[in-house]
Amino acid sequence: MIELKNITKVYKTGEVETTALKNINLKIERSEFVAIMGPSGSGKSTLMHIIGLLDRPTSGEYFLEGINVNRLSDNELANLRNKKIGFVFQAFYLLPRKNVLENVILPTIYSGLDQELREKKAKKALKDSAFPENFIYHYPNQLSGGMMQRVAIARALVNDPEIILADEPTGNLDTKTGEVIMHTLQKLNLEKGITIVLITHEEYIAQHAEKIIKIRDGEIIAEEKVKNRKILYYNNEI
Amino acid sequence: MxxxxxxxxxxxxxxxxxxxxxxxxxxxxxxxxxxxxxxxxxxxxxxxxxxxIESLGSNNLIVFPGIVQPGRGFIASGRGGAEVLKIKDVEELRKIENIIAISPEIQRRFQIVSEVGNNINSTVLGISSDFFIVRNIQIANGEKISEDNVKSFSRVAVLGSNITKDLFGDINPLGKKIRINNLSFRVIGVMQPKGSTGFVSYDDFILVPYSVMQKQLAGTEYFNSIAVKVDSKENIEKVRGEIEERLVKLHNVSEPDFSIFSQEDILSxxxxxxxxxxxxxxxxxxxxxxxxxxxxxxxxxxxxxxxxxxxxxxxxxxxxxxxxxxxxxxxxxxxxxxxxxxxxxxxxxxxxxxxxxxxxxxxxxxxxxxxxxxxxxxxxxxxxxxxxxxxxxxxxxxxxxxx
Structure with a gap:
């Protein structure tokens, strides 16, 4: 699904060069739930940006479903981001002027979906992310943090992506709400088979994944299966 | 998208x-x-x-005394600055075949008193009978100034519509007397109102025979301008050339001591x-x-x-x-x-x-x-x-x- 070969990313600020990623080799299979863990400045965000097609590596190759994305144009990358990848950010990034439903619909505008289909898919996505139905015409500032993150997850789901990239999705939430969000992500992974890449610096959150990739100073230092995985998924829950 | x-x-x-x-x-x-x-x-x-400008009459050429320098424009020239146009010139222009009417004009400002006692200061224009043709002026009431009036030095006057109101109010002025510069004139007609024509309004004018104007009012034998009506638009330039040629010869000068304007000149x-x-x-x-x-x-x-x-x-x-x-x-x-x-x-x-x-x-x-x-x-x-x-x-x- 995702395959990184010798990915290096170097930032240049004036004369100073900073190497954010060094020779990263990484393989993530379809329907895997992977956590990328590392302290701040370790390069995990840069790695996520590259996986998410928001940034291009300085050298190395990135295959997404067997396609070498290095060769794609900006427009083709935008198209892939739109159709195959869903982003969930720490700060939610909901548009304050739009209500919940409109926020979820936003990605479908850029994929040129029909009006009717958009609303149908957005409502479905909100249901899948366990967002309460009677709040869908509310505005983001009327919602709690947990609800906002659910809207963001629904927005990531609306175009039926194959991968969800979650960058510290619980960073702005309290522990309990954070766990509920992790629960939702696990459910999407298990029920829909969506590949999930979770970026976090918290061991506790990372243990919700199947596999943890530890990164430090731009290098992968460990890649291990989670032994006592926290499964919050129960069949009887929505 | x-x-x-x-x-x-x-x-x-x-x-x-x-x-x-x-x-x-x-x-x-x-x-x-x-x-x-x-x-x-x-x-x-x-x-x-x-x-x-078009309502002033079409296909007109106007001869002014003196030279208007190119670029100075028509409006800047002082009318009547020079005195060269006389009845001789009018006779000479009559020989040009494409001219269908000639209107020599002389104007002065005078004090005018009506029979009913109103007193104003206005422009008096000495004209010939052709004036009405060349300047496209209609009479609302009464009659025009005729060639006979000119020849016999009749003290008759045709009033502009505004002047009529000023002098007589609502009284019918026909047959009434007015005094221009203390000479008595009989009102024989009133012009149809024409409105402002850009820079002159005949509604404010009093028309008298030019002979009376020259001899009895102004004491001069010169005209301020001679306007002529050409038979067709195509002949305007030809007539302009002929006027120039004839008048230069008549005045016995090497360069014209007059200026000729067409409507187009003024308009442009x-x-x-x-x-x-x-x-x-x-x-x-x-x-x-x-x-x-x-x-x-x-x-x-x-x-x-x-x-x-x-x-x-x-x-x-x-x-x-x-x-x-x-x-x-x-x-x-x-x-x-x-x-x-x-x-x-x-x-x-x-x-x-x-x-x-x-x-x-x-x-x-x-x-x-x-x-x-x-x-x-x-x-x-x-x-x-x-x-x-x-x-x-x-x-x-x-x-x-x-x-």
Missing amino acids: KFNDLLKESLSSLKANKLRTGLTMLGIIIGVASVISMISLGEGSKISIQRS TLTSVINTFTIFLSFIAGISLVVGGIGIMNMMLTSVTERTREIGLRKAIGAKRNDILKQILLESIFITLIGGLVGIILGSTITFVVGKIANINILISIKAILISVFISTLIGMIFGYYPAKKASNLDPIEALKYE
Whole structure:
């Protein structure tokens, strides 16, 4: 699904060069739930940006479903981001002027979906992310943090992506709400088979994944299966 | 991205900041409105000048004494500065076959007293019977000054419509006496009102036979001008040449000591003055359009900065560079387009009201409307392009991190 070969990313600020990623080799299979863990400045965000097609590596190759994305144009990358990848950010990034439903619909505008289909898919996505139905015409500032993150997850789901990239999705939430969000992500992974890449610096959150990739100073230092995985998924829950 | 989605996104961000959008739009509204009113007033006055010159009679040539230097213009020349035109000249011009009427004219200002006691100071014009043909003057009441009146030195007068009111009020003036410079004249006719013809209004004139004017009122044998009517437009230049040739010979001079004007000369002089004025005023009005455009750029830059994170998010979830560019550009075009339309309505209304109040001719031309819509949309595109380009080039990662 995702395959990184010798990915290096170097930032240049004036004369100073900073190497954010060094020779990263990484393989993530379809329907895997992977956590990328590392302290701040370790390069995990840069790695996520590259996986998410928001940034291009300085050298190395990135295959997404067997396609070498290095060769794609900006427009083709935008198209892939739109159709195959869903982003969930720490700060939610909901548009304050739009209500919940409109926020979820936003990605479908850029994929040129029909009006009717958009609303149908957005409502479905909100249901899948366990967002309460009677709040869908509310505005983001009327919602709690947990609800906002659910809207963001629904927005990531609306175009039926194959991968969800979650960058510290619980960073702005309290522990309990954070766990509920992790629960939702696990459910999407298990029920829909969506590949999930979770970026976090918290061991506790990372243990919700199947596999943890530890990164430090731009290098992968460990890649291990989670032994006592926290499964919050129960069949009887929505 | 579909066009109506683009439109919706653009409109919703404009609506989010109604006051700011409105104020920015106001700049364009004022600019377009002033351009429209300036062009309309200019076009209107051009037409009214044209009409009044044409109402003076068509195919006319007017001979003035003295030389008007080229470039100084017709209006700048002092009429009657030189004294060279006499009855001899009129006789000479009568020999030109393409001339169908000759009107020698002499004018002075005099004190005029009516039988009923009203007293005014006005212009008295000494004329021949041809005056009515050449100058296209109709009589409303009574009769014209005839060739017999001229020959027999009749002290008769034809009054302009305004003068009639001033001297006699509502009393019928026909057959009544007026005193011009203490000489008694009998009123035999009243001219039809003609309105201002640009720079003279015969409504304020009193017509008397030129013979009486020359001998008894002014004490001169010269004329202020000789107007002639040519049989057709095609012959005007030919007749102009012939007049010049004959009069130079008659006056026994090497260079003409007189000037000949055609209606076209006068018209083109006045039109070019008005054109210059209109262009000048429109240019000043155009500056306000440019200032309005800068207002748009300013607003769009602020709005793009405020929406940095939103733009970053849009790009992350799949907006292409062009989608962002189009959205921002459409916002500024929308402001100028709506501003332009409101400006046209406002400008036309202002022009119409001013035209009515000040009683000036106006012409709200399609040309003016198209020009201002085009220019304002262009301004929207030009001044919106930089902010739009800036927004579309934002790096999504940087934009999302923006605080």
